[in-house]
Amino acid sequence: MFEAWGRFVERRRWWVLAAALLLIVFMGVWGTRVFGSLTSGGFAVPGTESAVAADIAARDLGRDDADVIALYSTPSAPIAQLKALPGVTDVTQGPVSGSQTFAILHLAGETGAERHDAYVAIKDRLTATGARLGGQAAIEDTINRQVSSDIGRAEAISMPILLILLVLIFGSLAAAGLPLAIGAIAILGSFTALRLLTYVTDVSVYSINITTILGLGLAIDYGLFVVARYRDELRRDPATALARTMATAGRTVAVSGVTVAVSLSSLLLFPQAFLRSMGYGGMATVVVDMLAALTVLPALLAVLGPRVNALRVRRVEPRERGAWFRLASSVMRRPVRYVLITTVILVALGLPFLRVSWGGTDERVLPAGAEARQVSEVLVRDFPQTTTNPIEVVVTGLADPAAYTDRLRHVAGVTDARVTGRHGATTRIAVTYPGIALSAETRDLVQRVRQEPPPTGRAYVGGATARLADQLDSLGSRLPWMALVVIVATFVLLFLAFGSIVLPIKAILMNVLSLSAMFGAIVWIFQDGHLADLLGFTATGTIEPSMPILMLAVIFGLSMDYEVFLLSRVREQYDLTGDTTRSVAEGLQRTGGIITGAALLLIVVVGAFSTSGITFIKLIGVGMLLAILIDATIVRALLVPATMRLLGRVNWWAPRPLRRLYARYGIREESVPEPALN
Known part of the structure; x- marks a missing residue:
């Protein structure tokens, strides 16, 4: 099938390239306008108590969120002037602390995008009143601008380095340019x-970073594999x-x-x-990469x-038995020792994950110099009895609001509780507290509030802290179901690719080891804050729970990328020789340099994104960098x-019924081509 496709x-x-050119022009004009259509939320869980309350x-009762917080270095705020601004539906005067006060602005708009547009329209006029701006709309605007800046910086950093590395790998400018073209x-x-x-x-605004990492990284990987095999x-x-x-390679x-x-x-x-948009966006990006390759x-x-070898800058001579062959042969002479040592290292790296502490995202994901973050920090420090993220108790059918x-x-x-809205049978009560909204202590407070039912009617506890608890x-x-889907799907695909049930099991176990090592390192770095000054982030003592789940899906798939490439070459050699030890050594010799090169290129891509000003984008970048490094080495x-040396012929074993299934449905060519001779 793939051989016939290559001939087609x-x-x-020329027809393929003409169609591709038209599509590229369309994508360049229309697709790059995506930034104005993204949201920074998406962490709430539909159908939970906090979602029902909202x-x-x-x-x-209408929305009661603090869309904008205008902080003033004077004892009073220009309330009348703020109320007159277009798109402002209500303004609430905050308390005075020393020579400071603040005002809370509520903006018109049914969706976050509409409220963001309203904020952007009045942002300069708000600043002209002497205010420093915070609140949800200001944080979202800061994140949008930061994400756009991060992508531009990451591409400016990575593209020249990628070109240099590709030239070193291929020794030819023409060959080096092809993976970059597919990446673009x-x-x-x-x-x-x-x-x-x-x-x-x-669609989450953060999906731009993730899909760009995936799109560029996988495209260069695939381009490298295909161009290397063609040469x-x-x-x-x-x-x-x-x-x-x-x-x-196709x-x-x-x-x-x-x-x-x-x-x-x-x-x-x-x-x-948030996670669903990452799933949809990631899948679409992978399909684009695959089709382009x-x-x-x-x-x-x-x-x-x-002419793929044109503009040669150095000669790259392949060898039948080079450094990778010698490394594999050395490892396979002492397989038990290497299995024990590497397993102990990976398990040790993963141990910090046993003490992971989960928490939410707040203004601390922004750079320390961001105005929206500074406003939030001033409120926590100088207005300790005031919270802009109260626990909201929404009660239906409450007869006596005052008593409850x-x-x-x-x-x-609880520092205070007051009724902030009442209409018909619905009452909203804002419960305030000291400290940080998304801390473990405040989550415990949510549980205590939920254990105080009203005398009549039904209470639904919401707000940012309750949303995190429900999340x-x-x-x-759902995490066990995710793990089941990934494991079963990976097992089936690898079986269909190689006709063995042992190789998929081995690959899954190795991925679990490398992932656990990466997660342990992430806890040590980002939760404990050991490299906070070096990497430029604020450690919160917690990890946002969506991040490891997202990284699990992305990195598990990327790890299989290298596994499939290596095993494909090993299988080719095994079909020719029937000697597992020799096949592994020759397969690693033929692919080791390419896999290392691909890993190095992907490290450059994700490393560039680890310079992001958004902490959990930085976390994903650093985590992927570590995972790729561990996996490729x-x-x-x-x-x-x-492990393949220890297993020997067992590597290729499958029960007879499954062998018949593979013979009928396996993903393979009817006549596997003879591997290229160097």
């Missing part, structure tokens, strides 16, 4: 896919070389792409719009032919050869 693209290369309050197409494709998704669902095959005529490249790209997409699809099991790239190779409000005032940890419960209940170079 070779014959129709829905009832919005329906019966992938970025435009990811923007276009995200904008299409905004018409059917909320190996060029001892034959160009048309045959392209057909064989698609039959081998098949690997397809299997890898489907595996990564299926891994990302597990995010759709979660009801949070299987259509545009072979068409470009067909046009170039032997008084009961809530006496709950341990933790929701994530915990300890796992692929040491643990895989050692």
Whole structure:
């Protein structure tokens, strides 16, 4: 199938490139306008008590969120002037602390995007009154601008480094430019896919960073694999070389792409719009990468032919038995020792994850110099008895609000409770407290408030802290199902690719080890704050729970990318020789440099994003960097050869019924091409 596809693209290369050019122009014009359609929320869980509280309050009482907080260095705020601003529906005067006060502004708009537009329209006029601006709208605006800045900086950092590394890997400017071209197409494709998704669902602003990392990283990986194989095959005529490249590297790209997409699809099991938008956006990006690598790239190779080696800056001579062959042979001479040592290292790295502490995101995800963050910090420090994120108790059918409000005032940890809205049978009570809204102590307070039922009617406890508590419960209940989907799907795909049930089990166990090591390092760095000054973030003592889940889906898929590429070459050699030890050594020799190069290129991409000013984007960047580094070195170079040597022929074992299933439905060519001779 893939060989036939390669021959088709070779014959129709100019048509393929013409269609691709039209699509690229469309994506460049339309897709890059995605930034104005994204949201910074999406962490709430529909159907939970906190979500029901928000829905009832919005329906019966109207919104009571602090959209904008205007902080003044004077004892009074220009309330009348603020009320006269367009798009402002209400203004509340805050208390005085020393020579400071603040005002809370509520903005018109049914959606977050509409309120954001209202804020942007009056932002300069608010600043002109002498205010420093905070609140949800200001934080969202700061995040939007930071994300856009981060992407521009990451691309400016990574692209020149990627080009230099690709030239060093290939020794040719022409060959080096091809993966970058596919990477540029992938970025435009990811923007276009995200904008299409905004018409059917909320899409998180943070998905831009994630899809850009995925799009650029995978595109360069796939481009590297395909171009390297094509150059190996060029001892034959160009048309045959392209057909064989698609039959081998093209098949690997397809299997890898489907595996990564299926891994990302597990995010759709979660009801949070944040994770679902990451799942949809990530899957769309992987599909764009895969299609570009299987259509545009072979068409470009067909046009170039032997000229893919043009503009040579150094000669790269492949070797049958180079450093990677010697490394694999050395490892396989002492497999037990290497398995024990690497396993102990990975387990030790993962131990800090056993003491992970979950928490939410607040203004501290922003850079320390961001005005919206500074305003929030001033409120916590100088107005300790005031909170702009109260626990909201929405009660239906409450006969005596005063008595119930008084009961809530006496709950341990509550500083005050007051009725902030009443209409018909619905009452809203704001419960204030000292400290930080998303802390474990405030989550405990939410539970105590929930244990105080009203004398009549029914109470729904909401607010930011209650949303976090409900989010933790929701994530915990669905995480086992996510793990099941990822494991089963990975097992099935790897079985269909290699006809073995042992290799998928081994690959899954190794991924679990490398992921646990990465998660342990993340806790040590970001929760404990050991590298906070070096990396430039504020440690909160917690990890936002959506981040490890997102990283699990992304990194599990990326790890399988390298696994599939390595095992594909090992399987080719095994089909020729029937010798597992020799096949592993030769497979690692043929792929070790490419896998290391691909990992290094992906590290450059994610490393550039680890410079983000948004803390949890930085967390994802650092986490992916560590995971790729661990996977490409300890796992692929040491643990895989050692375990395959220990297992021997068992690596390729499957029960007879499954062997028949593989013979009928396996993802393979009818006649596997002979591997290229160096």
